[in-house]
Amino acid sequence: MASHIVGVIGGGQLARMMIPPAIELGVDIRVLEEAEGMSADIAASGVGDYRDLDTVLAFAETVDVITFDHEHVPQGILRELVSRGIPVHPGPDALLYAQDKLQMRAKLSELGLPVPDWAAVESADELGAFLADHGGRAVVKTARGGYDGKGVRVVSDASGADDWFLALAEDGRGGALLVEELVPFRRELAQLVARRPSGEMAVWPVVETVQRDGVCAEVLAPAPGAAGRVAEAAADIARHVAAGLGVTGVLAVELFETTDGRVLINELAMRPHNSGHWSIEGAVTSQFEQHLRAVLDLPLGSTEPRADWSVMVNILGGPSEGSLQDRYPAALAAHPEAKFHGYGKEPRPGRKVGHVTVVGGEDLEDVVYRARAAAAFFEG
Amino acid sequence: MASHIVGVIGGGQLARMMIPPAIELGVDIRVLEEAEGMSADIAASGVGDYRDLDTVLAFAETVDVITFDHEHVPQGILRELVSRGIPVHPGPDALLYAQDKLQMRAKLSELGLPVPDWAAVESADELGAFLADHGGRAVVKTARGGYDGKGVRVVSDASGADDWFLALAEDGRGGALLVEELVPFRRELAQLVARRPSGEMAVWPVVETVQRDGVCAEVLAPAPGAAGRVAEAAADIARHVAAGLGVTGVLAVELFETTDGRVLINELAMRPHNSGHWSIEGAVTSQFEQHLRAVLDLPLGSTEPRADWSVMVNILGGPSEGSLQDRYPAALAAHPEAKFHGYGKEPRPGRKVGHVTVVGGEDLEDVVYRARAAAAFFEG
Numbered sequence A, B: 001m002a003s004h005i006v007g008v009i010g011g012g013q014l015a016r017m018m019i020p021p022a023i024e025l026g027v028d029i030r031v032l033e034e035a036e037g038m039s040a041d042i043a044a045s046g047v048g049d050y051r052d053l054d055t056v057l058a059f060a061e062t063v064d065v066i067t068f069d070h071e072h073v074p075q076g077i078l079r080e081l082v083s084r085g086i087p088v089h090p091g092p093d094a095l096l097y098a099q100d101k102l103q104m105r106a107k108l109s110e111l112g113l114p115v116p117d118w119a120a121v122e123s124a125d126e127l128g129a130f131l132a133d134h135g136g137r138a139v140v141k142t143a144r145g146g147y148d149g150k151g152v153r154v155v156s157d158a159s160g161a162d163d164w165f166l167a168l169a170e171d172g173r174g175g176a177l178l179v180e181e182l183v184p185f186r187r188e189l190a191q192l193v194a195r196r197p198s199g200e201m202a203v204w205p206v207v208e209t210v211q212r213d214g215v216c217a218e219v220l221a222p223a224p225g226a227a228g229r230v231a232e233a234a235a236d237i238a239r240h241v242a243a244g245l246g247v248t249g250v251l252a253v254e255l256f257e258t259t260d261g262r263v264l265i266n267e268l269a270m271r272p273h274n275s276g277h278w279s280i281e282g283a284v285t286s287q288f289e290q291h292l293r294a295v296l297d298l299p300l301g302s303t304e305p306r307a308d309w310s311v312m313v314n315i316l317g318g319p320s321e322g323s324l325q326d327r328y329p330a331a332l333a334a335h336p337e338a339k340f341h342g343y344g345k346e347p348r349p350g351r352k353v354g355h356v357t358v359v360g361g362e363d364l365e366d367v368v369y370r371a372r373a374a375a376a377f378f379e380g
Helices: A013-025 A053-060 A075-083 A092-099 A101-110 A124-133 A162-170 A229-245 A287-295 A324-334 A364-376 B013-025 B053-060 B075-083 B092-099 B101-110 B124-133 B162-171 B229-245 B287-295 B324-334 B364-376
Strands: A005-009 A028-033 A044-047 A065-068 A118-121 A138-141 A152-155 A177-181 A185-195 A201-203 A207-212 A215-221 A249-258 A263-269 A309-316 A339-342 A352-360 B005-009 B028-033 B044-047 B065-068 B118-121 B138-141 B152-155 B177-181 B185-195 B201-203 B207-212 B215-221 B249-258 B263-269 B309-316 B339-342 B352-360
Touching: A005 A013, A005 A053, A013 A028, A013 A287, A013 B013, A013 B339, A028 A053, A044 A053, A053 A075, A065 A287, A075 A092, A092 A101, A092 A229, A092 A263, A101 A118, A101 A177, A101 A229, A101 A263, A118 A124, A124 A138, A124 A177, A162 A177, A185 A229, A185 A263, A185 A287, A201 A229, A215 A364, A229 A249, A229 A263, A249 A287, A309 A364, A324 A339, A324 A364, A339 B013, A352 A364, B005 B013, B005 B053, B013 B028, B013 B287, B028 B053, B044 B053, B053 B075, B065 B287, B075 B092, B092 B101, B092 B229, B092 B263, B101 B118, B101 B177, B101 B229, B101 B263, B118 B124, B124 B138, B124 B177, B162 B177, B185 B229, B185 B263, B185 B287, B201 B229, B215 B364, B229 B249, B229 B263, B249 B287, B309 B364, B324 B339, B324 B364, B352 B364
Parallel strands: A005 A028, A005 A065, A028 A044, B005 B028, B005 B065, B028 B044
Antiparallel strands: A118 A177, A138 A152, A138 A177, A185 A201, A185 A207, A185 A249, A207 A215, A215 A309, A249 A263, A309 A352, A339 A352, B118 B177, B138 B152, B138 B177, B185 B201, B185 B207, B185 B249, B207 B215, B215 B309, B249 B263, B309 B352, B339 B352
């Protein structure tokens, strides 16, 4: 293969978790981290601002393909890389839809994919009209910059997003907010798919995600009781999104399973995703290995689960004193079956600092119990 | 835990394979490599000669515990580290037996462990006497410096080791060669065990190793048909060796299963070992993660296999032209179920440059076939 040094922009835990499969496959990996000592520091070959063209170009010259820890690299820089012949996966045309939720909703609607009712609203009056049509409550999202519950708000009043409208006006760029119907959902699902530049795709089993305060807390893989119609619908949607938006690498499609049995697209992430961490131990090919294969345009690996159930529980915040490692003697002794992951980040309330995965047999309740119990050692 | 930066002396593939589980566990790892660009280069914080005291001491000052890619660090340096209060695992008292096969044989005999008939011989006459007592053929080994079939020779004549006796005499140190009976064996087995400084031990299932030209070619895990008596004997032996020699970290015990059903100790390796590479995907806790846990005196993880069978096939030599990666498009497409490992080493005849593992279900023949077929893509 022509390309074999993978360059990752961004030094967070997603970049970090790409490093083990790169080492195992024998693929060179380099990271442009935002600051020294970040999660992916061990593979960092540069430190700098991903919004600075010269910084990114200097890094890109040392690698064969560019991919990402996050979706925030500005379009201008992405397009400059492409114009210089540097492979960028996912590319700017795809990343646009991860960077702008209004563009994403418009594109998904155009593709005929199932999304909640939505509108672009530019004023309190327009928001009020949408609320009136949707039972008086709705979700408002900033088109750009939101993640993990940030930039998302439930409103029941036309003035509920006035501060965001004001900020958009002051920003001078103008623009609209995204408003969506409050979907009555049974639960949230996530469907991961990997897609190569040559078009090959592979999906993992759809998973159930459990959110707390807008942040992913737990993932059950596969989603209990989702075999058959729901699983097929989720996989079809993810494949259509990946192909329709031209995504290369791993794409995560966050979904609602509605109370009336439909599957609707909530959010997209064009990178490995928290909902796929279970695959490190739980699938033959993890999302991180698959992402490397995809961005190198190598054949994709099997996404078969290794066992009946995998349950991943995030370590959010971490110990109130000391480090994750201080809790290892007790946690590892109690749970020899659990896989512990630390991201090399300082504990801080709400921060994702690690996760625990348990892969197990027939009894889901038992696997859930053990994963939660193992993760609980890192709280408080 | 007090210790949390692991320092590995030696930059080969065993050090390389410790890096992924260190990243996953959130344990810092640093490597002292012999030269720039070695297999474990991504974690290298120093380059230098492990036989140079100042080099090793400077490296040791930057880490909390010292462990190894190989067993060749001189005793004087090991003991200097210990005298300065630096944790060294395995320690010099244990490593002595991995460094000197005569000391090893003597100690194992003293512990009452099952070994082939052996003797220390200092001359052709003594060798001749041993041959006369053992059917006219025997294995002669240099006490120090042998591995992968080097320093091992089958002789059927008293003069068959004259060059080695001469070399020992010229070396000025004098000393003896080890001579052993030629054990009539059905097959070779390997038993891995991990032991913490606090004494906790964990064994993986005994495996069958297939050697070609004195080099490990394939590993079948667990060893077919070895459940019950043979497996228990192998595990008991490994635990006795680890405890009796005071080994910390992973210990590999290479065994003969004799034609008359006994299990005899062939060789020891006090580090992760080629016979345990299957455990990366095939066991809940790999030998590399377990080694890190053990040297940090953390509780050991489960050694349960993840499936009925795991088969590992070494990539020996690698492609005659180009790199391992050049073969990835074809190999990965044909074997989405296989796990491919590249060590970042230039292909060279006979060199271990990577391996392939297939983890699978009930049909061992099928798993063996697929692992061999996947590895064959890297030959010729």
